[in-house]
Amino acid sequence: MLFFGVLALVVGLVVGQREIVGLGVLLVAVPSVASLSLIGAASRIAHSRALVPSRVPAGHDARVLVRIGNASSVWPVTSVFVEDGLPVPLGAHPRFTVGYLGARAVRDVSYLVRPAVRGSYAVGPLIVGITDPLGCARVTRLVGAPSHLLVTPPTVPLSPLGAVDGSQGEESPRRSVAGAGEQDPVPREYQYGDELRRVHWRSTAKHGELMVRRDEQHWREHSAVLLDTRLRAHLGEGPAGSLETAVSVAASVAVYLTDNGHELRLYTERGRVPTASSAGVLDGLAVAAPSDAPGLLGGVDMLGAQRGRSASLVVAVLGATSPEEVAALSDIRGGTRLAVLCARAAWPSADALDGAGKVLASAGWRVMTVSTPGELPPLWRGAGAAAPVAGPTTPLEGLR
DSSP states (O other): OOHHHHHHHHHHHHHOOOHHHHHHHHHHHHHHHHHTTTTTGGGGEEEEEESSSSSTTTOOOEEEEEEEOOOOOOOOEEEEEEEEEEOOOGGOEEEEEEEEOOTTTTTEEEEEOOOSSSSEEEOOOOEEEETTTSSSOOEEEEEEEOEEEEEEEOOOOOOOOOOTSSSSSOOOOOOOOSOOOSSOOOOEEEEETTTTTGBOOHHHHHHHHHHEEEOOOOEEEEEEEEEOOOOGGGGOOOOSHHHHHHHHHHHHHHHHHTTTTEEEEEEEETEEEEEEEEEHHHHHHTOOOOBSSOOSSHHHHHHTTOOOSSOOOEEEEEESSSSSHHHHTTOOOSEEEEEEEETTTSSSSSHHHHHHHHHHTTTTEEEEEEEEEEGGHHHHHHTTTTOOOOOOOOEEEEEO
């Protein structure tokens, strides 16, 4: 319009036709006035974004709720469209035409995202576009800060692992222990509501006031999980990659142990992952990136050098391992030891995978080989059988 308006002005002045000059003035004035009508319109737009939920397992839907409003109590906004920024793994940028927004008007839009891979994803910022009623001018602005969607690794439910905790198949990970023996219990003062059958008469006579036996004390089982996150030990990308399989397996085991009251230590070759709760375990593994560590021996050393009570259950989730790393794992003693080998990892050959399993099995480890996390539950149940008898260590030539 500007081009033809200027052209009409020139032609009208040259040929002396006022009608053509008037048409040129109109064509130049329309987009100019339309642009003036958009002054301050972008600043009147208010927005908010909510993720429901803001923490979701990989492969599940999360809904993004976007609210667009006109903050002005006087001036309307003629035509509004919005586009939300998304990282590539979450798909294309969704775009919505909101249309006319009167004074104090509000519009809500929403869309679904389904992340396939764990991680922390930035949703946003929001792109807001405003056009004049004739569509001659448009203003586009980036507004607000991104919201973060945390995608945790998928887990599979696991059943009790036989007599892993020494309770002969009981699901409870706690054991009752007497504070100082049945003949010499540690009493406390009687409190309203205590059962009279718990009154300890000898202590009552000694202290001159009613004393009762303390509740049974409990102590928690100690377990340890080692997760191999080395980039060179895994193959593939996305949900089908062996690293994602290893993380999902480790997350499933860690959540099972934490939910059943075990005091868990979770290690990678780089250090320890926080395990205060099952949610904390999943949050930590959600952002666990592959490492460039050349070997797994650092993680094996941490696994074997635990302080305090020895672990009743040790689980190693492994990618491709070298003979030296397998030998170091074989030297770990005490408790029930489970090794989960990722079949799709960067093993140099099928013989190397079989050789690693045989060496660990000969050292007393219960070995499971999985290609996907869904294969873990039946193998986990089967691992509750009697532990293999440790014999002489198999030669490591089969791993080379």
